[in-house]
Amino acid sequence: MRDLSSLFAVRPLLYPPSLQYVTSPLSSPLCSCDLSFSTVRDLSSFPTVRDLSSLFAECDLSSLSEFVTSPLSSLSPQYVTSPLSSHHIAGSPHSVHILLEGYCRDVGVDRFQADGSVTLVRGPLTVLVDTAGPWSRDFILDALRSHGVSPEDVTHVICTHGHSDHVGNLNLFPNAEILVSYDLWRDGSYVSHNFRSGEPYLLPGGEGLKVVPTPGHTGSDITLLVPGTTLGTVAVAGDVFEREGDEDTWRELSENPEVQEKSRRNLLGLADVIVPGHGPPFRVIRAGQEHVTS
Numbered sequence: 001m002r003d004l005s006s007l008f009a010v011r012p013l014l015y016p017p018s019l020q021y022v023t024s025p026l027s028s029p030l031c032s033c034d035l036s037f038s039t040v041r042d043l044s045s046f047p048t049v050r051d052l053s054s055l056f057a058e059c060d061l062s063s064l065s066e067f068v069t070s071p072l073s074s075l076s077p078q079y080v081t082s083p084l085s086s087h088h089i090a091g092s093p094h095s096v097h098i099l100l101e102g103y104c105r106d107v108g109v110d111r112f113q114a115d116g117s118v119t120l121v122r123g124p125l126t127v128l129v130d131t132a133g134p135w136s137r138d139f140i141l142d143a144l145r146s147h148g149v150s151p152e153d154v155t156h157v158i159c160t161h162g163h164s165d166h167v168g169n170l171n172l173f174p175n176a177e178i179l180v181s182y183d184l185w186r187d188g189s190y191v192s193h194n195f196r197s198g199e200p201y202l203l204p205g206g207e208g209l210k211v212v213p214t215p216g217h218t219g220s221d222i223t224l225l226v227p228g229t230t231l232g233t234v235a236v237a238g239d240v241f242e243r244e245g246d247e248d249t250w251r252e253l254s255e256n257p258e259v260q261e262k263s264r265r266n267l268l269g270l271a272d273v274i275v276p277g278h279g280p281p282f283r284v285i286r287a288g289q290e291h292v293t294s
């Protein structure tokens with residue numbers, strides 16, 4: 001049998017020391033994605049790992065599986081994520097509809113274009129999470145109209161943080177309670193709520209809709225949690241996550257990466273779907289949930 005120590009040359013590719021979760025395209029079943037997706041499953045069931053095993057043809061595959069999985073087992077919790085192609089998630093009592101998929105793209109040296117995701121939550125309450133930049137005013141009104149929602153129908157506007165590509169159309173919803181970061185405004189006055197101590201805010205009449213503080217990108221980011229959808233709990237998270245697989249960018253955009261890292265971990269531990277600020281929604285599949293289907 002070949003010396004298993006040769007696997008150390010492969011392990012960094014599989015498990016960067018800081019990696020707590022991995023991602024995969026939704027269009028591909030987990031078992032056919034690239035090598036990194038074999039982290040939370042029985043490795044012996046993955047064709048890619050079988051391919052890898054050919055590099056170590058003299059190794060017993062079960063030994064290979066045990067060897068590769070054991071370092072990861074010390075990391076808890078474990079996740080994979082995968083893109084969610086649909087912008088509509090049915091649910092009861094509330095469904096989730098992404099009206100605008102946020103984006104960020106370079107358009108020159110030191111210049112980029114960006115807009116934040118805009119999400120409509122419909123049910124007993126009609127909630128708009130983030131309002132994009134002012135340049136998207138007409139797009140948002142048209143998108144709401146396509147759902148049969150007028151600006152007057154919106155009961156709550158929740159802005160995940162105060163950046164201009166998330167708060168640009170606050171003035172369009174005359175009947176809404178407005179929550180921008182930790183500032184809660186209702187019926188003509190500001191209402192105190194202790195987000196800074198981590199206290200969640202249950203929307204009155206929201207049947208489980210809950211806003212939780214998720215700081216780090218700024219000092220006072222918030223996330224709306226929508227329970228009871230067909231995919232589980234949806235976290236509309238703003239720029240806590242720029243997009244799926246954003247390890248290359250989120251820290252440089254963060255006011256406090258250490259705090260944001262904690263917020264990210266918290267959401268990865270409780271959300272089944274995350275709507276990021278500047279990319280498509282994605283699913284979170286924790287260890288033990290590998291058989292969840294799309």
Ligand SMILES: [Fe+2]
Pocket residue numbers: 161163217239
């Ligand atoms: Fe932002």
